């Protein structure tokens with residue numbers, strides 16, 4: 001996001017610091033968009049909601065009013081005090097003042113489970129993530145969440161529309177790439193709706209979109225080794241105009257590709273997610 005000229009503070013004087021561009025602060029103020037996101041989250045009793053980047057509380061307070069309990073992760077020290085102050089009387093707001101990339105979602109899910117039922121163990125502990133993400137960090141946050149996918153029930157995120165298009169794209173699309181394959185291997189991707197720039201202060205230059213990601217059950221994923229898979233996908237799309245024979249020459253020979261049913265003459269942008277999984281697994285299973 002960009003264009004941080006406005007200093008409007010739609011959520012009142014409790015938040016006195018101006019929007020910080022380096023933290024991707026574009027605050028949502030459009031009530032109908034806020035309502036649609038809360039509706040998309042649709043919290044159910046017992047859900048453990050975790051919001052990334054609560055900012056001035058555009059989503060935080062409506063979610064808290066509806067659900068009564070919420071954990072938020074905010075990096076900007078100036079926002080933490082006002083968030084805590086404004087949450088009083090509304091419900092239980094747990095604020096984690098930290099870089100979200102340093103937060104272990106699996107441990108967070110386990111701890112919230114132990115809080116609610118200390119004798120219950122932690123095996124099925126899961127959280128639901130929500131957030132209007134800082135757009136400069138959206139890919140790192142998505143990849144971080146994927147590492148903890150087993151601890152996450154679903155994610156409802158607002159991102160740049162262009163990023164959501166890439167996440168949801170299929171083979172043959174111009175925007176099908178590393179993000180599409182990595183996301184779709186581990187999650188189902190459901191674009192929900194587009195949000196125009198005027199819904200935010202400061203006004204960004206690009207459209208945004210809300211998307212729901214639902215991690216696939218472990219039994220459905222099929223990736224034998226996450227690192228091998230990530231390396232295959234990274235190299236395949238590293239130079240997307242190259243044939244796979246050339247793009248993957250560092251990690252895979254043509255015989256292995258052919259044995260996995262993939263043409264070495266094809267380009268990454270033509271290859272379905274399942275074929276990348278099969279190729280990576282054939283490398284994983286190969287004797288050293």
Ligand code: SAM
Pocket residue numbers: 023024025026027028029052053054055056057058059073074075076079098099100101131132133134135137
């Ligand atoms: N949720 C608010 C809204 O919709 O108006 C704010 C969204 S704003 C696009 C992104 C938020 O993420 C800001 O509050 C920003 O301070 C926070 N943020 C930026 N980098 C962060 C990080 N590394 N960890 C946690 N929060 C971060």
